[in-house]
Amino acid sequence: MSNPEISIMVFGQLTDITGTSSLQVPLQADSDSMKAELQKRYPALVYARYIMAVDRKPVTGNVSLSGQSTIALLPPFSGG
Amino acid sequence: MSNPEISIMVFGQLTDITGTSSLQVPLQADSDSMKAELQKRYPALVYARYIMAVDRKPVTGNVSLSGQSTIALLPPFSGG
Amino acid sequence: MEKRKPRNIFVHGAISTSFIAENIERHHSRHEIGGHSIFLGQVRADQVEGKTVSAIEYTAYEEMALEKMQAIRDDIFGKYELTCAHIYHSLGKVEAGGICLFVFTSSAHRKPAIEACSELVERIKAELPVWGKELFEDASYQWKENK
Amino acid sequence: MEKRKPRNIFVHGAISTSFIAENIERHHSRHEIGGHSIFLGQVRADQVEGKTVSAIEYTAYEEMALEKMQAIRDDIFGKYELTCAHIYHSLGKVEAGGICLFVFTSSAHRKPAIEACSELVERIKAELPVWGKELFEDASYQWKENK
Numbered sequence: 001m002s003n004p005e006i007s008i009m010v011f012g013q014l015t016d017i018t019g020t021s022s023l024q025v026p027l028q029a030d031s032d033s034m035k036a037e038l039q040k041r042y043p044a045l046v047y048a049r050y051i052m053a054v055d056r057k058p059v060t061g062n063v064s065l066s067g068q069s070t071i072a073l074l075p076p077f078s079g080g
Numbered sequence: 081m082s083n084p085e086i087s088i089m090v091f092g093q094l095t096d097i098t099g100t101s102s103l104q105v106p107l108q109a110d111s112d113s114m115k116a117e118l119q120k121r122y123p124a125l126v127y128a129r130y131i132m133a134v135d136r137k138p139v140t141g142n143v144s145l146s147g148q149s150t151i152a153l154l155p156p157f158s159g160g
Numbered sequence: 161m162e163k164r165k166p167r168n169i170f171v172h173g174a175i176s177t178s179f180i181a182e183n184i185e186r187h188h189s190r191h192e193i194g195g196h197s198i199f200l201g202q203v204r205a206d207q208v209e210g211k212t213v214s215a216i217e218y219t220a221y222e223e224m225a226l227e228k229m230q231a232i233r234d235d236i237f238g239k240y241e242l243t244c245a246h247i248y249h250s251l252g253k254v255e256a257g258g259i260c261l262f263v264f265t266s267s268a269h270r271k272p273a274i275e276a277c278s279e280l281v282e283r284i285k286a287e288l289p290v291w292g293k294e295l296f297e298d299a300s301y302q303w304k305e306n307k
Numbered sequence: 308m309e310k311r312k313p314r315n316i317f318v319h320g321a322i323s324t325s326f327i328a329e330n331i332e333r334h335h336s337r338h339e340i341g342g343h344s345i346f347l348g349q350v351r352a353d354q355v356e357g358k359t360v361s362a363i364e365y366t367a368y369e370e371m372a373l374e375k376m377q378a379i380r381d382d383i384f385g386k387y388e389l390t391c392a393h394i395y396h397s398l399g400k401v402e403a404g405g406i407c408l409f410v411f412t413s414s415a416h417r418k419p420a421i422e423a424c425s426e427l428v429e430r431i432k433a434e435l436p437v438w439g440k441e442l443f444e445d446a447s448y449q450w451k452e453n454k
Contacts, residue, residue: 011221012291013303053289056224072221072289078304079218079249079290080201080261080281091368092438093450133436136371152368152436158451159365159396159437160348160408160428181328184347188404191352198345200331204415205338257335268351269454274425281417307416 003027006065008038009072017044032062034071050075083107086145088118089152097124112142114151130155166230169247170222174258175200183246187266193243195270197277201261203254211296215255216304221289222251232283239279240265240272247280249290260292313377316394317369321405322347330393334413340390342417344424348408350401358443362402363451368436369398379430386426387412387419394427396437407439 003026010018025041028034031052039045052059053072065071083106090098105121108114111132119125132139133152145151171179180200187193206213233245243266250260263280267273285306292304318326327347334340353360380392390413397407410427414420432453439451 009221011219011289012293053221053224056221056227072224074221074289075291075303076305077286077289078292078306079220079288080285080292080306089368091366091436092440133368133371136368136374152371154368154436155438155450156452157433157436158439158453159367159435160432160439160453177328177332180331181324184327184406185324187349191403193349194351196345196347196349198343198347199417199421200343200345201417202334202340202343202413204341256338259331266349270346270348270428274346274428278421278425281421 004067006067006069006071008034009070011072012075012078014045014048014050014073014075017042017048027067028065030062030064031059034065038073048075084147086147086149086151088114089150091152092155092158094125094128094130094153094155097122097128107147108145110142110144111139114145118153128155164230166226169226169229169249170220170251171248172252173250174254174260175248175250175262177259179248180259180262183262183264187244190243190266192268193266194268195273196264196266197270197273198265199261199263199277199281200259201281203256203258203260205256206294208294208296208302211298211300213256213294214297215253215258215295216260217253217293217295217301218249218251218260219291219293220249220251225288225290228287228289229284232280232287236276236280240267240276242267242272242276245276245280247284249284249288253295311377313373315373316376316396317367317372317398318395319399320397321401321407322395322397322409324406326395327406327409330409330411334391337390337413339415340413341415342420343411343413344417344420345412346408346410346424346428347406348428350403350405350407352403353441355441355443355449358445358447360403360441361444362400362405362442363407364400364440364442364448365396365398365407366438366440367396367398372435372437375434375436376431379427379434383423383427387414387423389414389419389423392423392427394431396431396435400442 248262395409
């Protein structure tokens, strides 16, 4: 059985890498495996500065994911 | 021969003591004698906080005065 | 902590001077206020390798930005004795010379308003998930970086 | 130093929000500016022994104040990298809730504008020969004191 797909929001300069602001990727068990999956699909992410946010909180360490998780990729902020 | 009169500008709460914003007093040789003359006329000045300005500069020490001097009495500033 | 709906800070396009004036005007009835501090961010026409920035296009992760802004507000109100604080940030395109950020704090005496305004500006730039895309006159672009 | 006629800073009565808005608006064509800092002093309806301040009446030793303000401007422009600075202070009566002081600084990056604005406010309050007479509702008064 393959993993269900989940949407990932992509912001700022990372959209230059992904070509879209909303990715559909197979759900992974945790944020570390999700990062690995994304880097396999978009090798340029390895060199990009970004953080992952899960449920609108920046991920520090590794957190587990579910189909209800809200996931986003955030490059350095540049508001103001 | 009596001294010529000179105008002295009075500002802020000092006008409560002098009753006017422009005094006419006999010219004195220097700022110290002028202060003494003013305190003789308005004894409440002894207890008032103020500086004298001559030609728009605060007087520090004693400066000599002439009929061309522009003299002002300035209580603590409270702008803004 | 109780869950509140965070207040909106985002406005579409440039922030107008009439919007700013109305905001100030609304405080004339607040007779306990003695000082207001305002910061306005304005889009600069920077030169980059012979090209000129003509506008910045802002995008944000809005839900996260509003939650974060509410947390920053709570911190600031805990730290400074303010009567009020108002924050507005542009989304979408703001031409060079336009206002993209409006931070407005008020207090009985001047110090809290001045210090809180300055701290809010720093935290907004560092902590809100907002991105600026600097558009050049020839339709090329680069992503803004905050220092 | 060469003798210049110092620029005027005094306006009669309260400073209107439309005056403030026009002043900001005029900077939209200055594309090298990235940040503006504004301080507004507002007349507070302080309570003193059961009486309420209804207005402040400002007087100044104008010639001396303008010369001093020019000297302060020179200091500030020597110390901070500003594109411009504008200062306005009320004379005459300003009702509670009205704006009596408007300090407005601009720079390419935010820090100089913010720091210069704050320093200007401190120096204006400490060094300009201006006096505020706090008028109570019953026609009595007391002289304002700056801390």
